[in-house]
Amino acid sequence: MTVHEALEAPLLRFEEALSELVQSEVLFIRLIHQDLVTAGGKRIRPRLVFLASRALGGAPFELELALAVELLHSATLLHDDLIDDAQMRRGKEAAFRRYGNAVSVLSGDFLLSRLLYVIAQTGRMELVERFAEVAKTLSEGEVLQFQVAALEDYSLENYERIITAKTAALMALCTEGPALLRGEGEEVREALRRFGLLYGQAFQMRDDYLDLMGTPEALGKPVGGDVREGKATLITLLLMERFPEAREILKRKGREEGDLERLRAWAWESGVAAEVEGQIRARAEEAARALTPLPDSPYKEALKALALKEAKRLS
Amino acid sequence: MTVHEALEAPLLRFEEALSELVQSEVLFIRLIHQDLVTAGGKRIRPRLVFLASRALGGAPFELELALAVELLHSATLLHDDLIDDAQMRRGKEAAFRRYGNAVSVLSGDFLLSRLLYVIAQTGRMELVERFAEVAKTLSEGEVLQFQVAALEDYSLENYERIITAKTAALMALCTEGPALLRGEGEEVREALRRFGLLYGQAFQMRDDYLDLMGTPEALGKPVGGDVREGKATLITLLLMERFPEAREILKRKGREEGDLERLRAWAWESGVAAEVEGQIRARAEEAARALTPLPDSPYKEALKALALKEAKRLS
Numbered sequence: 001m002t003v004h005e006a007l008e009a010p011l012l013r014f015e016e017a018l019s020e021l022v023q024s025e026v027l028f029i030r031l032i033h034q035d036l037v038t039a040g041g042k043r044i045r046p047r048l049v050f051l052a053s054r055a056l057g058g059a060p061f062e063l064e065l066a067l068a069v070e071l072l073h074s075a076t077l078l079h080d081d082l083i084d085d086a087q088m089r090r091g092k093e094a095a096f097r098r099y100g101n102a103v104s105v106l107s108g109d110f111l112l113s114r115l116l117y118v119i120a121q122t123g124r125m126e127l128v129e130r131f132a133e134v135a136k137t138l139s140e141g142e143v144l145q146f147q148v149a150a151l152e153d154y155s156l157e158n159y160e161r162i163i164t165a166k167t168a169a170l171m172a173l174c175t176e177g178p179a180l181l182r183g184e185g186e187e188v189r190e191a192l193r194r195f196g197l198l199y200g201q202a203f204q205m206r207d208d209y210l211d212l213m214g215t216p217e218a219l220g221k222p223v224g225g226d227v228r229e230g231k232a233t234l235i236t237l238l239l240m241e242r243f244p245e246a247r248e249i250l251k252r253k254g255r256e257e258g259d260l261e262r263l264r265a266w267a268w269e270s271g272v273a274a275e276v277e278g279q280i281r282a283r284a285e286e287a288a289r290a291l292t293p294l295p296d297s298p299y300k301e302a303l304k305a306l307a308l309k310e311a312k313r314l315s
Numbered sequence: 316m317t318v319h320e321a322l323e324a325p326l327l328r329f330e331e332a333l334s335e336l337v338q339s340e341v342l343f344i345r346l347i348h349q350d351l352v353t354a355g356g357k358r359i360r361p362r363l364v365f366l367a368s369r370a371l372g373g374a375p376f377e378l379e380l381a382l383a384v385e386l387l388h389s390a391t392l393l394h395d396d397l398i399d400d401a402q403m404r405r406g407k408e409a410a411f412r413r414y415g416n417a418v419s420v421l422s423g424d425f426l427l428s429r430l431l432y433v434i435a436q437t438g439r440m441e442l443v444e445r446f447a448e449v450a451k452t453l454s455e456g457e458v459l460q461f462q463v464a465a466l467e468d469y470s471l472e473n474y475e476r477i478i479t480a481k482t483a484a485l486m487a488l489c490t491e492g493p494a495l496l497r498g499e500g501e502e503v504r505e506a507l508r509r510f511g512l513l514y515g516q517a518f519q520m521r522d523d524y525l526d527l528m529g530t531p532e533a534l535g536k537p538v539g540g541d542v543r544e545g546k547a548t549l550i551t552l553l554l555m556e557r558f559p560e561a562r563e564i565l566k567r568k569g570r571e572e573g574d575l576e577r578l579r580a581w582a583w584e585s586g587v588a589a590e591v592e593g594q595i596r597a598r599a600e601e602a603a604r605a606l607t608p609l610p611d612s613p614y615k616e617a618l619k620a621l622a623l624k625e626a627k628r629l630s
Contacts, residue, residue, distance in 0.1 A: 026455045028462040079420050105394050105420055106457045112427060113450035120443040128435040128443055135428035140341045143421045147343040 003302040010050045011043060014066050021067060021114050032078070032107035045069040048174035052192055055299035059178035061122040068131065069174050071115040076138060078108030126180060134173045141165025149230040152251060156237055168200030191293040195303065198287035202310040205280045208233035212263060213273055218315035227254040227263065234279065238272045239263060281311040318617040325365045326358065329381050336382060336429050347393070347422035360384040363489035367507055370614035374493035376437040383446065384489050386430040391453060393423030441495060449488045456480025464545040467566060471552055483515030506608040510618065513602035517625040520595045523548035528579060528588055533630035542569040542578065549594065553587045554578060596626040
């Protein structure tokens, strides 16, 4: 049985349990779920949980953990629809455009309440504490991103803080969580936490890279969304160092004709695109190396492969 | 020492602990706190916790419980600023008008993460479970309110569901929580839960009554906010039964000249205002009676007095 086949059963149980968990008597909450939760995403975070769990020989409450991380992620997407002003999310019209910001935010809160429920089911207060930390970090990262854009406080340091807080911290909980639930020692916990953190950073760096350099067809949304929100990412930060006008383009949120095309052309010609790809690859390889303390298994290899895929992901 | 004096010390500790709990390195989160959290409200929910705790002879973790209920309430206000389109909240400009909806929603999420942290400190998983239930009920109540307005699905039954879910359920946790933390038996828990539920309903009924029938000076905001959002409350529901045009006014969200004045005049003249006041008084008295199983004490009397005040509160 391949790793892919081995994950089929837990992912199926995950989908069933998720559908059940987000049932509500309130019609407008059900509508949001069809939209966001049950329509499914790539389920990257639950996959991380199941892979990490199996790499350790199986962890108690892995399903609850998988549900909890996906609920936190989905709630963030719902609260993010306003923030990003994203017209497309998972290739569909964002929920709030149909039902209004109100229902979007409140349905996110509903998902958070289900997260609380599902982690209580594990009876493990340490898990509640870790979710409290990650949720704090995540919200701070999102606000920081907004603040940096508003104050034009662009820096590589802020970029690292943002991707770590808003993406990597939760990924780290996905992979460390099974070790915590098994009561593993610090070496294994640290290895899985570091893997999740580095993988999460590489993942967000890749997303940010594709946001400017990808194709609308592969992304399922228009390119340049970050620029239009005044959000500096690794590629625009490096461009600013070489092309002073890049800062002006970001400040005016790419509003002038040809702004995005100019940024893309500079990135290809100056080698900045290749430099960013190199940094993503380096981060992904560091993630893979972090798993060394784990016993060898097909699941460990699958986690490594997942990270290394970030070096070449196109969508 | 009066009850009022006895609450001074715990409320002071509460303010200090709250300020500490919501510290953040992120500037924009700190701004929201000055606005909403540390500027203080009436702290009705923490007061309920301290009174209920003392009526039982003191409960462990009463401070943590008081912090948790206020954090949930404050997060709801932050997520509600968008929803209500309220221009004024606690007499100040609503946070989101200054910093944008994004920061408002995300700072609410930050508060929810601190709620998770503080309930984890109690080490009591049953409390986590109760917060999960109440947070679910609360978000469902808020969405239901939005849904009822959008679908013009006005009914007394929906009104009861909404005030119970969005206000009374949390108040019930405020008063039941200390009994839970002390490990009290079902009779005491039920008495305090019922008190909180009935008091919360009376409280919301009073708020809704004042929203139309109060004065802008006492309220610190313009009257008629609910009508302008198409939200039916007890008074408009009863008016609709007697004056068919009241339904039209609600549907058009009081947009025509003199709409609000018409509703108010009908309410005074037809006796509907007095009827609503009578229903609030009856609910408050039922709340007071629910406390019968508790041992007599000045704190029990203070809880009763708090409820009975709803019969005549003007702001």
